[in-house]
Amino acid sequence: MIVLKLGGSVITEKDRAETLDGEALERAADAIAAARADGGADLVVVHGGGSFGHHNASEHGVTTTEGTRDANAALDIHGAMTTLNRFVLGRLLERDVQAVPVHPFSTAHRDGDGTLDLPTGQVETMLAEGFVPVLHGDVIAHAGAGATVVSGDELVAALARTLDADRVGLCSTVPGVLDDEDAVIDRIDDFETVADVLGASEATDVTGGMAGKVRTLLDLEAAASVFDLASLASFLDGENPGTTID
């Protein structure tokens, strides 16, 4: 079973509010459709926000720890993410990938410590019935804080753990995690050794950019690969392009 995240920074133009990168999304959908047509492994897709979601969350002062009790604010962020989710589903459905949505706001929550609880019975049943579940970064109820953002990266980690994923991939705008000379780092197994080169995202991002991503993935038992769109097909084909985080 593969858990794949399509980075919001890949499928949208991250510095222009609510703007899709249609060409990039089509390329990603082509690679997924080709892998499915080859009868590949079960696949769960998660996508991030990019210019959908992060801007709205930032305007309302909502992050993964700072919440809101204003339902309109929560719905504004959630609405941006479901709009993007529709675009992703649409591009996959056009290519005969049996993609169906899973909206975390209606299923997941955080407890008082901020720990994410993501039920997966519906995802497992969808997989068993031949669907490709497509989740997305979202807002979710957070005990004691109202509603906070859950990043696609956190969802990937939770899904990989609960569903015992064989492979985890994060397709981003960069060919991997880059060192201080912009060379791709092959393998990361410790945060401190790379902390100095890890930054936030270049665009509005309430979930921590590359530093947040590496932290979340290091906590995961399974190895995860970070790569760019050019390497998506090879990842789906069984290779480990980009940076391996384990």
Ligand SMILES: Nc1ncnc2c1ncn2[C@@H]1O[C@H](COP(=O)(O)OP(=O)(O)OP(=O)(O)O)[C@@H](O)[C@H]1O
């Ligand atoms: N050392 C680094 N190596 C690679 N990228 C880095 C590094 N430090 C910071 N970054 C930034 O992190 C970005 C990737 O993180 P980002 O959160 O934008 O990814 P994403 O998952 O594709 O998008 P989203 O969070 O919207 O879903 C890169 O585009 C780059 O600007």
Ligand SMILES: C=C(C)CCOP(=O)(O)O
């Ligand atoms: C900002 C929102 C709502 C989603 C964030 O998901 P991410 O782009 O994976 O960090």
